[in-house]
Amino acid sequence: MPAYQGDDLVPDIRVLHRVFWSYYPCIRAFRHCKPVVQVDGTHLYGKYKGCLLVAVSQDGNNNIVPIAFAIVEGETSDAWYFFLSNLRQHVVTHDGVGLISDRHDSIRLAIERRYSRTIREYQMRYERLKERGEAYTNWLDRIPREQYALAFDGGYRWGHMTTNLVECINSVLKGARNLPVTALVKATFYRLNELFTRKKAEAEARINAGLVFSEMVTTKLHANQRASGNIQVSCFDRENEVFKVCEMPSGVEYAVDLRHHRCDCGEFQVNRIPCRHVFACCANQRLDWQVYINDVYKMDQVRRVYRARFRPLGNPVMWPAYHGPRFVGNPFLRRVAKGRPKMTRFLNEMDTRILRRSMRCKQCGAEGHSRSRCRQSGGSSAGPAEE
Known part of the structure; x- marks a missing residue:
């Protein structure tokens, strides 16, 4: 923003209003992450007030990848825009x-451990919530269902329901949130460089060990494969890759559409990982279940997330010369100094007379010091009392 001295514009000085930054390795990394971005803001503790806005994504091994930052005056609509x-x-x-934020308060449903992956589960929990009071459902109806229910989000959330990923980044940057702007940007640079170097080494070690998929998806695949043993494929459409399965001994039936990557349980289309019903269909028809795993979960894709490298900043003396304006902090965002607040009310004649009167000690009656700084008081307390 332009800087003014009184009513005159200062030509060579600008007031820092907002700043947005990202790094090339982070931009390249997002191309190989899940297509989900979570954003959140956290307050700064430095000399000036403000907020640090952070955007993060996630790779196929559930690692958090920060992709962008910004320093703004606060979490206002203009700043978020x-x-x-x-x-x-x-x-x-x-x-x-998919974009996930904490625009709305946390939604407290009757059952908090699981989220509705299917329309039937959503309707069942909606009725349970309605039994507690229609005020809850009336409030819930004002929010689009695709913002809080996996059954209606179209698969954009990839199973993520909260902004906890960003909260983890906020805790990591907690020590840097009281730094000046330049130091804060440097802190994000060096910490991201350390993160990319470490995660790249972990991915290469897993690939050298002969592992194809990430650790997280491998655990889920083994669990779903074991659970597919008690599932019967009663009928199917081989040409259209549509199957009908039945879980035993409960007898619950599900429809599986391999061509469109859908299952009535909701797990297949939400996580992009074969569920237990898909494993049963593939075993029945001797199909390769690995083709139904999204590429983002493959270790080769995870390694590509951290392939780009950060370059050292080098000596600032060797940087190209900067001929632009000098930036200063916004004086309206400067924090009030600690201590007793300054008097802001208008003073009358009595207040002026009191302020102009010299200080008088209540211990000895002399002027120029208070009772706490009186030498007689200090002398009497320093040694034993004289008789």
């Missing part, structure tokens, strides 16, 4: 990406 528009222009450049 500034951050999201730059995020869209410079980092998230393709369509079909």
Whole structure:
């Protein structure tokens, strides 16, 4: 923003209003992450007030990948528009990406451990919530269902329901949130460099060990494969790859559409991982279940997330010369100094007379010091009392 001295514009000075930054390795990393972005803000503790906005994604091994940052004056609509528009222009450049934020308060449903993956589960929990009071459901009806129910989100969330990923980044940057702007940017640079170096080494070690999929998806695949043993494929459409399975001994039936990657249980289309019903269909028809795993969970894809490297900043003396304006902090965002607050009310004649009167000690009656600084008081307390 322009800087003014009184009513005159200062030509060579600008007031820092907002700043957005990202790094090339982070931009390249997002191309190989899940198409999900979670954003959140956290307060700064430094000399000036403000908020640090962070956008993160996640790779196929459930590792958090920060992709963009911004320092703004607060979590206002204009500040969020500034951050999201730059995020869209410079980092998230393709369509079909899910955005998760804490725009609404936490939704407390009757059952908090699981989220509704199917329409039937959603209707059942909705009725349970309605039994507690229609005020709850009336409040819930004002929010689009695709923002809080996996059964209606179209698969954009990839199973993520909260902004806990961003909260983890906030805790990591907690020690840097009281730094000046330049130091804060440097802190994100060096910490991301350390993160990318470590995660790349872990991915290469897993690939050298002959492992194809990430650790997280491998655990889920083994569990689903074991659970598929008590599932019967009663009928199927081989040409259209549509199957009907039945879980034993409960007798619950599900429809599986391998061509469109859908299952009535909801897990297949939400996580992009074969569920137990898909494993049963593949075993019945001797199909390769690995083709139904999304590429983001493959270790080769995880390694590509951290393939780009950070370059050292080097000596600032060797940087190209900067001829732009000098930036200063916003004086309106400066924090009030600690201590007793300054008097802001208008003073009358009595207050002026009191302020002009010299200080008088209540211990000895002399002027120029208070009772706490009186030498007689200090002398009497320093030694034993004289008789």
